[in-house]
């Protein structure tokens with residue numbers, strides 16, 4: 393058998409570090425800890441029913457809900473523990489924040505504190521666990537404020553409220569037919585496939601690029617009556633196909649696992665929408681800004697794609713709260729730009745007026 397010439401994740405990180413002669417190695421060690429957590433979660437996911445990890449988390453009989461009011465799966469809770477345990481001891485982090493924890497997680501006193509913040513959704517798409525469909529983990533690395541690093545003080549919610557453009561790195565692991573890790577350290581996007589024999593992530597997809605055009609879109613159409621007019625217009629035009637204004641047929645996908653949708657789009661193009669809608673005025677969108685929209689936005693933009701709220705680039709949004717939700721559109725650049733243009737253009741048809749009124753209500 394010919395000897396593999398593939399790079400490992402560790403080798404890739406060493407290569408990237410050579411661009412920064414002053415780098416201490418803390419950052420690389422942090423990413424390797426995150427990758428180890430992802431490997432541990434991949435193993436739990438792979439055992440499924442055999443590992444006793446399917447179903448809801450059974451705290452106090454009635455199950456448990458997280459800060460979002462969502463029922464936690466056993467694997468949500470387990471994955472959150474894996475992420476915190478594997479990343480708390482290394483001395484690279486000042487603190488962490490997660491979808492599954494209401495407040496920032498403090499590095500326990502027995503471990504040194506470092507200069508980065510780690511924000512994550514430990515298990516994305518968890519409604520898919522029990523039906524054996526792909527799930528993933530998604531993470532974002534930020535710098536901790538200088539005074540926090542200097543004093544070693546506890547981190548606060550405010551420390552995490554940095555726009556996505558400030559991210560140092562972002563990535564996701566996809567637990568699908570193969571386990572993959574997709575990573576950006578701000579120098580393009582690299583994809584790694586887990587070699588289950590070696591237990592190593594191997595560089596299989598260097599310099600990923602999202603095609604600028606596509607004929608595939610993803611949206612949860614059961615929400616269509618709550619969509620704002622620009623989104624309705626975009627989807628209607630896709631559905632009209634070859635005889636409509638777009639002059640081509642579109643295909644549709646919905647996995648209900650954002651990480652899996654992002655991965656499909658990275659591999660072959662497409663557009664994903666979970667836009668702001670009028671379903672629940674207290675929830676401006678479904679997905680969370682700090683640990684879903686921002687890391688996926690950074691990855692997509694680094695791959696030549698685009699990520700937007702519809703109104704502005706998602707990476708420019710100044711967060712107001714740790715668990716803030718946001719409308720999110722990402723994918724092939726020309727399609728996302730078109731959706732942004734529809735948000736800027738005034739309504740063209742009388743028929744759209746009632747919906748516009750609804751939007752006005754929503755916007756107060």
Ligand code: AHG
Nearest residue numbers: 513515516517518519612648649650
């Ligand atoms: P999570 O499992 O972390 O709560 O995230 C699920 C998210 C996202 O992955 C997916 O795109 C979306 O929720 C699915 O929403 P619907 O159930 O409305 O389709």
Ligand code: MN
Nearest residue numbers: 513515516517
């Ligand atoms: Mn999620």
Ligand code: MN
Nearest residue numbers: 491513515516
């Ligand atoms: Mn989750």
